[in-house]
Amino acid sequence: MGTHWRRASVAGWLVLALCGATAVVRAATSRSPPPERRLSPAERVEVGRAAAAEEPGWRLRSRHSFPGDPWSQDDDFGASERSWAVDEARRRRVPVTDVFGAIDEELHAAGPVAPPRKATASPCKPRPFYD
Amino acid sequence: MTSPLRVAHRVATLAGPRLALFGVLALAACWLPLTRAGALNDFRDSHLLHSYEDAGARTVTRYGQLPLWNPWACGGQYALGSPQTRVASPTLLVSAALGARRAEPVVLWAFLVLGMEGFFRYARRRVGSAVGALAAAPLFGLIGFTALSWSIGWLNFAGFLLLPWLLLGTRRAARGRLSGVALVAGTFALLLGFGGTYPVPMGALFVALETGRTLYTLRAAGRRRALWALGATALFTLGACAFRLWPLVETMRSSPRVMAGTPGNSLETLARMMLELPARSGFSSPGNFFLVAVALALVPVAVALARRRALYPAAGAALCVWMASGYAARPSLFAGLRALPIFSTFRYPERFLLPAGLFITELAALALAALLVRAWRKRTPWAPRLAALACGVVVAGWGVQVHAFANLTRWAPMVEEPPPTPPEAERPFAQARGNRWAQGHFLALNRGSIACGEAWPVPMSARLRGDLPQEEYLEEPAAGTARRVEWTPNRVEVDVVASRPAVLLVNQNWHPGWKASVGEVVSRDGLLAVRLPEGEHRVVLRFLPRSGLGGALVSALAWVGLGFLAWRQRARKGGWGAKALAVSAVPLLVWGVLLVAWNEPVARAAPRNPDGSPMLVASLPPEARPLDVRFDVPVELVAAEVPSAPDAEGFVHMALYWRVTGAVPRTAGIFVHLPGPEGSKRKNADHAVLGGTFFFSDAPRDTLLRDAFAVSTRDWEAGEWKVLVGLWHAGGDGSRIDARGADGKPLHESRVEAGAFTVPPKTQSSGQP
Numbered sequence: 001m002g003t004h005w006r007r008a009s010v011a012g013w014l015v016l017a018l019c020g021a022t023a024v025v026r027a028a029t030s031r032s033p034p035p036e037r038r039l040s041p042a043e044r045v046e047v048g049r050a051a052a053a054e055e056p057g058w059r060l061r062s063r064h065s066f067p068g069d070p071w072s073q074d075d076d077f078g079a080s081e082r083s084w085a086v087d088e089a090r091r092r093r094v095p096v097t098d099v100f101g102a103i104d105e106e107l108h109a110a111g112p113v114a115p116p117r118k119a120t121a122s123p124c125k126p127r128p129f130y131d
Numbered sequence: 132m133t134s135p136l137r138v139a140h141r142v143a144t145l146a147g148p149r150l151a152l153f154g155v156l157a158l159a160a161c162w163l164p165l166t167r168a169g170a171l172n173d174f175r176d177s178h179l180l181h182s183y184e185d186a187g188a189r190t191v192t193r194y195g196q197l198p199l200w201n202p203w204a205c206g207g208q209y210a211l212g213s214p215q216t217r218v219a220s221p222t223l224l225v226s227a228a229l230g231a232r233r234a235e236p237v238v239l240w241a242f243l244v245l246g247m248e249g250f251f252r253y254a255r256r257r258v259g260s261a262v263g264a265l266a267a268a269p270l271f272g273l274i275g276f277t278a279l280s281w282s283i284g285w286l287n288f289a290g291f292l293l294l295p296w297l298l299l300g301t302r303r304a305a306r307g308r309l310s311g312v313a314l315v316a317g318t319f320a321l322l323l324g325f326g327g328t329y330p331v332p333m334g335a336l337f338v339a340l341e342t343g344r345t346l347y348t349l350r351a352a353g354r355r356r357a358l359w360a361l362g363a364t365a366l367f368t369l370g371a372c373a374f375r376l377w378p379l380v381e382t383m384r385s386s387p388r389v390m391a392g393t394p395g396n397s398l399e400t401l402a403r404m405m406l407e408l409p410a411r412s413g414f415s416s417p418g419n420f421f422l423v424a425v426a427l428a429l430v431p432v433a434v435a436l437a438r439r440r441a442l443y444p445a446a447g448a449a450l451c452v453w454m455a456s457g458y459a460a461r462p463s464l465f466a467g468l469r470a471l472p473i474f475s476t477f478r479y480p481e482r483f484l485l486p487a488g489l490f491i492t493e494l495a496a497l498a499l500a501a502l503l504v505r506a507w508r509k510r511t512p513w514a515p516r517l518a519a520l521a522c523g524v525v526v527a528g529w530g531v532q533v534h535a536f537a538n539l540t541r542w543a544p545m546v547e548e549p550p551p552t553p554p555e556a557e558r559p560f561a562q563a564r565g566n567r568w569a570q571g572h573f574l575a576l577n578r579g580s581i582a583c584g585e586a587w588p589v590p591m592s593a594r595l596r597g598d599l600p601q602e603e604y605l606e607e608p609a610a611g612t613a614r615r616v617e618w619t620p621n622r623v624e625v626d627v628v629a630s631r632p633a634v635l636l637v638n639q640n641w642h643p644g645w646k647a648s649v650g651e652v653v654s655r656d657g658l659l660a661v662r663l664p665e666g667e668h669r670v671v672l673r674f675l676p677r678s679g680l681g682g683a684l685v686s687a688l689a690w691v692g693l694g695f696l697a698w699r700q701r702a703r704k705g706g707w708g709a710k711a712l713a714v715s716a717v718p719l720l721v722w723g724v725l726l727v728a729w730n731e732p733v734a735r736a737a738p739r740n741p742d743g744s745p746m747l748v749a750s751l752p753p754e755a756r757p758l759d760v761r762f763d764v765p766v767e768l769v770a771a772e773v774p775s776a777p778d779a780e781g782f783v784h785m786a787l788y789w790r791v792t793g794a795v796p797r798t799a800g801i802f803v804h805l806p807g808p809e810g811s812k813r814k815n816a817d818h819a820v821l822g823g824t825f826f827f828s829d830a831p832r833d834t835l836l837r838d839a840f841a842v843s844t845r846d847w848e849a850g851e852w853k854v855l856v857g858l859w860h861a862g863g864d865g866s867r868i869d870a871r872g873a874d875g876k877p878l879h880e881s882r883v884e885a886g887a888f889t890v891p892p893k894t895q896s897s898g899q900p
Contacts (some may be wrong), residue, residue, distance in 0.1 A: 005141060012147025016244075019154030023161065023240045027168035027233045032548045067782050068841025069741040069823075075567065078582050082568040097549040097572040104563040104578055107598045119564050119598035123591035123657070124205060124583040125741055128391035128820045 039098040047088060047099055048106025054084060056116040070122035136262070136507060143251075143261035150248060156269050156529060157243035160536040164236035164281055170545040171232065171571050177284020177543075178570040179204075179584060180215055180326075181231060185574050186620075187218030188226040188234075193555065194619040198223065200642070200674040202620050203574050205583035206562060206595040207639035207659070211375055211679045212382030214587070217287055219324035219375050232548070239281050239289060246292025247272030253295035254493050256302070258440065260500030266525045267426070267496035271295070273532040274488045275409060275421030278539035283414075287326035291485045293318050297334050298341045304364040305345040305357040307707050309697050312364045316371035316689065323375040329482055332473050337447075337486055344443055359707040363696075363715040370689030370718035377682035377722070385734040388476045388587035391800075391819045391826070393466075393862045395459030396481050401452060405484055408531075409538045420484040421535040423528040426491050429498035429521065436501035444490040444497070451487035455480050458862070466862070470797060499525065549575035560618055562638050564597030579639075590734060592640050592657030593743065599638055606634040606655065621674040628667050635661040635670060643732040644676030681725040688718040740822035740839035742784070748837045751788060759873035760883045762858050765793030766827055768870075769835065773854050773886025781845040783888050785816075787856060789836045795827040799868060800861030804882065805842065807890075808850030816842055819861035827858075849892040857882035 039047060058080040059073070066072035085103070089096040113119035142148045158165075172181060187198035187210060198218040201210040210218050217223065222241075226234040247268040254264035272292065280288035296318045303311025315338065322330050342361055346354055369376070396404070400416065406427065409418025430448075433441045450464070457465045457480030465480040499521055505511065506518035549572060558577050565573050565580020573580045581595040603613050603625045610633035616624040627635055634655065641654035648671040650663040661670055692714045738746040751757070755770040762768075772786040787801070800819030807813065821830055821838045830836055844852075857878070858868040867881040 005145060008142070009145045009147035012145060012149065012151035015151035016147070016154040019151070019158045020240070023158060023165055023237050024229070026162075026165040027237050028229055030166055030168045030233075032167075032170045032545075035547060035550070038550070063780065063782075064843040064845050067843040068784060068839065070743060071741065074582060075584055078566045078568050078584075082566055085566075085569065095547060095550060096569065097575050100563075100566065100569060100572045101576050104573075104576065104597070107564055108561070108600070110598065111600075112596075113598050119596050120593065121206070121564060121581040121583060121591075121595060121597070122743070123593055124585050124587075124589040125739070125823060126388075126584075126586055126588065128389045128823055 035095045035098075036093040039092070039094050039102060043092070043094075044098070044102040044105060047092075047102040048109075050088070051081065051084065051099075051103045052106055052110070052117065055081075055118075059116050059118070069125075069127075071125040072127060074118075074122045136503065139262045139265075143265035149251065149265060150244065152265075153244045153247040153268070153272065156247070156273065156533060157240050160243060160273055160278070160533045161236050161240045161540070163537055163540045164239060164543070167543070167545045168233040168236050169230070169548045171547065171549055172282075172284050173544040173546045173571075174283045175568050175584070179567060180217075180284045180287070181235070182570040182574050182580075183210070183213065183216040183218065183326075184223070184226050184234075185231040185571070186210070187216065187223055188231045189552075189574075190620045191223065191227045194621075196619060196621045198620075199644070199676060199679050200621050202560065202639055203579040204570070205585065205589045205640070206579065206581040206591050207642070208589055209378060209382060209642055209644065209676060209679075211378035211676070211682075213585070213589070214328045214379055214383070215287060215326045215585075217324070217326045220321060220326075222325065235281065235286055238286065239277070242289040242292050243272050243277065246277070246289075246295070249293060249295035249299065250489070250492065253299045254496040256299070257444075257493060258437075258497040258500040260496070260503055262503055262522070263496040263498075263500035266499050266522055267492045269529045270423055270426050270495065270525070270532055271489055271492040273529075273536045274485065275418055275535055275539050276482075276485055278536040279409075279419050279542065282540055282543035288329065290322045290325050290327040290330035291333075293322060293330070294334055294337060294486060294489055297338050301338050301341045301361075301364075302345050304360050305342065305349070306353075307356055307360050309693070309700055312360070312367055312696075313693060315364050316368040316693070319368050320371045320375070320686065323372050323379075329477070332477075333482070333486065340447065356707055359709075359712060363707065363711045366712065366715035366719060367689050367693055370692070370715070370722070371686050373682040373685035373689070373718070373722055374679070375682065377678040377685070378676065381678045381734075382590075383587070385736050386588045386590050387736060389820055389824060389826070390469075390476045390478050391862070392478075393458035394478065394480055395457035395463075396455060397459055398452075398456065401455055401481065401484065404481060405488070409535050409542075411538050411541050414542060418535060418539065420481070420488065421532070421539070422488045422491065423531045423535070425524050425528040425531075426488075426495040429495040429525075430491060432498035432521075433494040433501065436505070437497050440497055441494055444493040448487045448490035448494070451483045451490065455483040455487060457481070495525065551575075552577055555618065559615070561599070561602050562595060562597050590640060590642075590657065592655075594636075594656050594658045595638060595640070602638040604636055604638075605629070606636050606660070616669065623672040625670045625672075626668070627663055627670055629663055629665050631665050633663050633665075635663055637661075637672065642674070642676070643734055644674050644679070645672055646675050647672050677725070677729045677731040681722070681729060685718045685722045685725070688721055689715075692717055738822065738824045740824070740837065742839050742841070744837065744839050746822045746824055746837055747831065748788075748835050750835070755786070755788060756886060757873075758883055758885060760870050760878065763869045764795045764799055764827070764858065766791050766795055766799065766858060768856060768883065768885075771854070771856065771885035774888055776889050776891065777844045782841050782843055784839065784841045785854065785886075786840075787838045787885065789821065789827075789830075789838055790834065791827055791830045791832050791836070793832070795830075796860070796863070797826050797828040798860040798863035799827045799858050801838070802857050802859050802861075802867075802882070803840075804855040805852050806855065807852045808848055811848040811850070814842065814847070814852070816840055817861070844890045847890050849890050851887055851889050853887045854885045855880075855882045856885045 062073040062076040085099040089099045186201045186203045190198040250271040251264045251268040300311045300314030403417040404420045407417035468474045502518040505514040563578035565582040567584030611629040614626045637659040641659045647661045649668045650661045760768040767790045769788040803816040805814040870878045
């Protein structure tokens with residue numbers, strides 16, 4: 001290999017290393033805007049209670065959407081809860097994580113949760129059909 | 132050779148400049164993901180799959196442990212036994228160093244570079260032109276599906292990009308090169324560790340085809356040597372993959388995945404998936420597998436100019452398209468593939484467009500090679516111009532491919548970065564009820580999500596709770612106290628004071644890999660528990676799974692064996708033959724010894740209906756109505772339970788009792804027609820899979836199978852509804868399977884009346900029956 005090509009080869013490896021370094025640095029330093037605010041302790045209680053109040057309705061709807069299939073019912077309930085949590089977080093301009101944290105705190109504070117609410121999850125049994 | 136061509140050839144053969152080109156193209160394609168690194172991907176699958184990686188990285192960095200057990204998902208699951216986790220791959224180190232979310236686009240970049248380089252090396256040998264291979268490599272490496280996979284959290288599907296490395300390794304191994312053996316074994320091990328649910332079995336399929344292709348080109352003596360080498364390659368690969376294969380096989384045997392349905396795609400749909408430029412936003416099929424049309428346009432050129440060399444890739448591409456069309460093709464190659472073990476769980480036939488893309492790109496490289504050869508020979512005055520034009524168009528195609536890739540990465544629904552996860556000391560781990568649609572948020576809270584949405588039935592306890600004051604407690608509170616001393620994912624330490632023999636419960640799933648320093652680890656309805664004698668105990672629970680640790684030993688031995696063979700070859704002490712085969716078999720023998728000598732309880736599959744009731748029953752309950760229907764396939768409908776009216780909430784819970792006495796086609800499924808009072812629309816409760824668990828073809832023979840299902844009659848008209856049951860070819864031509872009643876006479880319309888129920892009129896106040 002001539003000197004010319006050797007240099008080209010070294011330059012190529014350097015460019016590759018530079019690309020890799022750029023990727024790492026870019027990924028490590030990218031920042032998303034911080035949340036406008038966080039839920040206060042009083043708001044956490046309020047949000048937890050609001051979600052608890054919604055739960056029986058979501059559960060009833062899920063039972064009729066997926067009769068005889070508790071995992072699918074829980075999964076459908078989860079979709080309703082997530083949708084509500086995202087809307088609530090948007091409305092209050094707080095991270096969605098805070099809303100789920102408030103729901104979790106309410107469940108733990110409420111002690112053993114009784115029907116029609118649930119603090120359990122049906123064992124995973126995905127439906128065999130997707131198409 | 133013309134000067135520009137010589138320069139291009141030289142540049143293409145130099146690894147440095149070539150990789151620089153691939154690195155730059157990959158960086159351009161990944162720029163948006165890199166810019167959004169750290170944000171949370173809100174797509175449901177990403178919540179699940181990303182949380183696995185996050186949990187693995189956290190286990191390494193926060194607790195200094197190997198990611199064997201994942202307590203944050205589904206109430207605790209075996210990380211190595213869960214097929215979609217990426218925690219057994221070296222990429223976990225990137226996740227540990229950068230954080231799992233920031234690592235993803237960097238890993239994506241690396242896979243793109245690897246994909247392009249792999250294709251170059253594979254195609255260069257196949258088409259005989261470095262320039263042709265170089266020009267085509269970015270078209271394959273930047274295929275749209277990888278971008279889509281990143282967008283929706285399926286980074287493990289980037290493993291498809293390593294397919295050329297597998298084929299390259301196979302060819303080298305067949306020619307007796309040890310580097311080929313290492314390449315095949317290493318790539319499969321990497322893919323398995325990276326959660327390659329599709330890339331691994333599909334890779335195996337194409338390795339088998341490549342083996343045939345290579346053997347075909349060899350002479351008799353070479354073929355014999357190649358067979359020895361390929362045999363050893365297969366054994367080494369098995370050994371090298373044991374660290375993941377053993378946990379996976381063990382887990383899937385206790386919790387098999389069932390995939391029904393008859394997915395299909397028309398040729399037009401497939402063409403749009405592959406050729407239509409993806410939109411900048413939204414989720415839709417067009418462009419999911421984008422491959423710039425230039426590649427396809429060069430296929431006829433390759434076929435015309437290099438007929439013999441084009442034959443295999445052209446046939447391969449055609450087979451892949453046939454496979455990708457799924458059940459829409461008659462006959463369906465995909466249906467045939469699904470009859471094989473492992474492949475039976477394949478859900479999306481269109482994923483075969485990826486290997487189709489590989490073969491089409493190989494043909495594009497071949498076309499360029501053929502044009503360049505003609506340009507070099509200058510047989511016709513237009514040849515150099517045509518070759519230059521083709522190369523120019525392909526290079527322009529790189530830009531389109533990068534643009535399409537970037538468009539697909541825009542589909543990722545990125546939301547703000549969750550607040551930093553509190554340390555264990557500040558917020559101790561506990562299970563939350565959780566939410567599988569938002570699992571990422573729970574990991575950020577150091578909470579496990581017992582709500583689980585995996586694609587397979589994860590072994591879970593129904594006794595898991597998300598509202599406990601403490602995660603470790605005694606089954607009988609009056610028997611004493613339990614206090615957590617230390618908690619880490621693979622090790623839990625609890626002080627127990629028991630005034631009498633007691634059972635310590637841990638709010639996580641049981642797995643046979645859990646061992647205790649005191650007492651006996653048991654499963655309490657699937658919950659992790661330790662049976663303890665009376666007294667004061669410090670109970671240390673450790674997760675030491677036989678399959679993970681034993682598998683790692685087997686894999687290490689496989690690499691030692693490969694190293695030994697490399698040393699012998701270097702010292703010219705041996706080549707391929709019976710000795711090499713013997714060396715490659717040693718790790719597998721050790722595997723066998725471990726299986727026999729290392730006793731561990733075996734988790735058995737307990738087939739259940741969706742409502743949780745057992746499917747295998749010893750006898751009929753008294754309320755079941757005997758039917759004794761026999762079908763033209765070896766299936767009997769023994770009896771049925773149909774209540775006379777819906778329950779208080781409007782549900783009708785029914786059960787059918789089946790017995791399978793012989794081999795049944797996989798297509799056989801159950802139809803349940805529910806005709807109601809006059810003027811009402813007929814309802815149905817068809818299901819091809821018994822209790823959501825067995826196809827008739829896989830169901831245990833000569834056993835009573837209880838198939839439970841329910842319907843909600845909330846919006847149904849009042850009156851009598853009949854329950855008519857029969858069998859049909861749900862995955863085939865849709866025809867019904869003939870049946871005879873208890874009297875031996877053929878049943879009208881091949882269905883039997885299993886019962887009837889009466890929906891009462893709705894009350895005005897509640898709208899409920």
